[in-house]
Amino acid sequence: MGKIPTVYDVATRAGVSIATVSRVFSRPESVKEETRRRVLESVDALGYVPSGAARGLAARRTGVLGLFFPGLDAMDDIADIPFDDGDALTGSATIVRDVAGAVDTRPLNLYFDEVLRGSELEAWRSGFVLLVGVGRGDTAHDTVRDMAGRVDGLVVLAGSASEDELLQLARRIPVVVMAGPSRGDELDHVSVSNAEGMNALVTHLIVDLGVNDIAYVAGSTDSPDDEERWRGFRSALHAAGIEAPAGPALRGDFTREGGRRAGRELLSREHLPRAVVCANDQMALGVIDTARIAGLEVPTQLIVTGFDGIDAGRLSTPRLTTVRQPMERLGRAAVQVLVRRLSEPERSAMSVRLPVEVILRESSEPA
Amino acid sequence: MGKIPTVYDVATRAGVSIATVSRVFSRPESVKEETRRRVLESVDALGYVPSGAARGLAARRTGVLGLFFPGLDAMDDIADIPFDDGDALTGSATIVRDVAGAVDTRPLNLYFDEVLRGSELEAWRSGFVLLVGVGRGDTAHDTVRDMAGRVDGLVVLAGSASEDELLQLARRIPVVVMAGPSRGDELDHVSVSNAEGMNALVTHLIVDLGVNDIAYVAGSTDSPDDEERWRGFRSALHAAGIEAPAGPALRGDFTREGGRRAGRELLSREHLPRAVVCANDQMALGVIDTARIAGLEVPTQLIVTGFDGIDAGRLSTPRLTTVRQPMERLGRAAVQVLVRRLSEPERSAMSVRLPVEVILRESSEPA
């Protein structure tokens, strides 16, 4: 790779000082046209690329924003994925016949995908690049810290790091918490209207559709959103004067399979409710799977609703009524808040709550 | 934010030298138990987080890998997405009735999502974090360079930067090119078996299904994969002794709408082929849309196939026959090659070609 050119090399070749080279990059207009031209010519000729590390150290800002997620990919598919050099060199294709009903791949990753996309977009708009990290197992701790050391600000998904850890990191750089329950502390926070969305959906079922016999399928208790959605469900029942149980009777784990199980349990009971409201789309799709197998027609015999607004719900039959979270906007908002915080360090903590949309489709409304 | 603690602060408080503090992080076992404890105690008390910039500068390695994509999101949805502080503080939810047939969101982003996920996973396994950047418009140039200055190695999706640019950057750090045509130069390259996959699919149509009247819908000419897929199509016809046109007669732009247009053009002709093979799934779904509107039954009257293996193709009716690209593996392989290159700088350029799978579903095989 030879020797990597530095400012000194460029300066020497262009017959200027390193300060001038630096200026050409930071405030080009402050350098005389002719001088600038010479510098750029050298940059090009030498293939000079400024060292981000050196810049960051000297300027005390890196131009990088961090995005940290909890790692919920299955740890078992993390095995090595070897490619023999020989084997890999020749292209190949095998033929597979896909029997219907294959399991759904990519669990709830879609959530991250969209948040990430929004974050990246917004970071770019503000002139930053994005460092992404996933906290997996016991390396999570080190990963965030490492990231915190390299960025100007950090967006952290609720639940991916401990509260103490975050507060600690916040002493060094601004930290924005994304999703999860609202918080009164010193960290900026961005979330969506989980409770309000669920409330609006359930209220629609009760008021507009005249349904008053509704079962609820909750998700994992460790999810920050799960609790809020249940609260929204409960408050809608309350408002309608319907007695609400103290806690959800059915609980899945946010997966489609979990929804299928919950569905089976529901069907095994003596009484079938008119509607089943699920804490997310995956589980709702699972409940529909079970209903179909049992010969129950959705929505005429059983109304099913989800939450999130994933694509699979738009493509299913019947299409799924749901509450759409603005995931991409969530990512964008988080970065916006972060960037703003960067310029106004003293401002008091912000808490942004994004609106959601209840999307009515055929799983609740007969066509 | 107060003063940010440095190694010096930690060293002073623990009564050791900065070298020892540094060692506690890099080779903990080389420091006496008791000393290490004192240092860690100080780290904790002060909330010390090592500066990535300083580390990177001194060690000449950053522990960061870069992933650079071309930006193909629509530039128009990049407008500001303002949130008034007041408005945003109160949660809210609106109700929307989703009429069927809404346009498909998220064009071919899914490709990136998966590649990104694979890359991140592999980077994590190797102890790196990932810096992601998207080249949008005329900032693309600056963005890659900026990234190149901050990472130990870079994975670049073919077409997102000019050849010259890449070669230039490769003088500073290892660069792995992902996708696109195979290349004989000095850059490492990772791709999938586009031609082989298309060939296998078309051969199946001809040999197993007895189809010999096949139309082809190509994608944008600027896609590096488009050409290869066409080649695979052509070679399959050749092998079967069927005359193949010099170039694709129909061309979409890889979008569903493009597929619909191509479908309409096809149907307007005097002769209807038995099958239409598309350069990607989105277009295939678009062709199916058109066929349905025209009252043509797929696959009995018209066979339609795609390429990529996106989820929408698994969820469509009929389900789409396609060639699945191992996108996540592609991302993983690219990072693996990069990491390997990092440890063996002198090794000659590698070219890895990943296998694909032809997935047979109801859009080509009557149930």
Place this chain on the structure above:
DNA sequence: CTGAAAGCGCTAACAC
């Protein structure tokens, strides 16, 4: 408009 010089916070020999 340009140059000189002082760091930025850490790692990595090299001594002790």
Place this chain on the structure above:
DNA sequence: GTGTTAGCGCTTTCAG
């Protein structure tokens, strides 16, 4: 084991 001491490659006053 632990301390000393050079830098790493830039940015940023401060002069001129």
